[in-house]
Amino acid sequence: MIWLQITANTGPVECCLAVTKALAQLSREAQKAGVTVSVVEQLDGPVGGTLRSVLLELDGPAEPEGALAARWCGSIQWICESPYRKMHKRKNWFLSGAAFAPPAVSTEFGEIRYEATRASGPGGQHVNKTDSAIRATHVASGLSVKVQTERSQHANKRLAAQLLLSKLGELAKTEEGKNKSERRMHHFQAERGNAERVFVGMGFVERAV
Template sequence: MLLIEISAAHGPQECELAVAKAWQRLLLEAAMLDVTVQLIEQMPGSKHGTCSSVLLALEGEKSELLAGQWQGTVQWTCPSPYRPRHLRKNWFIGIAVYEESVQAVSQDIRFEACRASGPGGQHVNKTDSAIRATHVGSGISVKVQTERSQHANKRLAVLLVMKKLKEQQTQQADAAGAGNSLSRGSAHREEPAMSRKESKSPTFDRIVEASLQLFNQQGERSVT
């Protein structure tokens, strides 16, 4: 399992649209590679159908391959639907990948089993399989509850703690004047890791839409 975060940072609304489109494209590529995708967190954008960021969990033999193809700064090319006369067509988003660390599990994180709570009806696990993970050094804590096993909750909790730790370290580096351009609020426009163009194919768009509908039917995990 690994986490992948797609973010518009503080980019304009077109970047938020690019996040949503990149998410849809990644879902299709994941299906082709037999990689399972779960939605962990979604932050809506300023316009309907857009996202300022999404956090996804990937599982499967080719999950690292898929994540590696997206990691870094992505240049998404499409005309702005919000500013028709705007000449700019290239929009930049950032994609970060967080992988499991055995060392972090064994040395730095304390785990506590607890009962799942909150909305969800039959989808909330009634046993003590929810996990609260606390990073001893920083005090960062997350609680994960799903229909899955305690082991799966623990793996996801580790990734979320690692993500929060990295964010904390980036904020501290920014305060010292050593942050990177993406953490300061905008994806770097030079030498993107990859470029993507908006599809003009009705067939491709139908495939993406069907893939997204199937994904939405699967629901999302509960994380606090």
């Protein structure tokens, strides 16, 4: 399994729309490769239908799984006139992707309480309409996360535990005065230019780099 984060970083709403389009494109590529994609966590953008960032779990045969993740790592460019600002001159929008190993679930940070809840939010096909969503709470600190995917409650529980442990790890590093984790800093370190992949137009059609 690999975790893949795609983010607009601090970019404008057009970059957030690009993240949504990238997620749709990645899902199509994953289906062809026989890789399952699950949304672990998402941060909505400033306009409906956009995403500031999305954290995904890729699950499949090691070779196609790794190749798919590699294709979405680095700087990604979207060339398109802004659908939100008609007279805006800028046509180049950037997002970025990075792959991570999911944290191993352990009892290092103490007790975690789990609660089944109904999924919510504008996640579309990625939101389960049943009560299989899971809220995981770290009892000692009160920190909690909610995971809602189209998979089973058991799968959501595992993902919630991993996500919570990842956030607790970041918190521990911060409290110790260390640098924030690589995944957290990824939101603020997008490289503008030198794109690994380039997509064009509202159809998000890939163009050779």
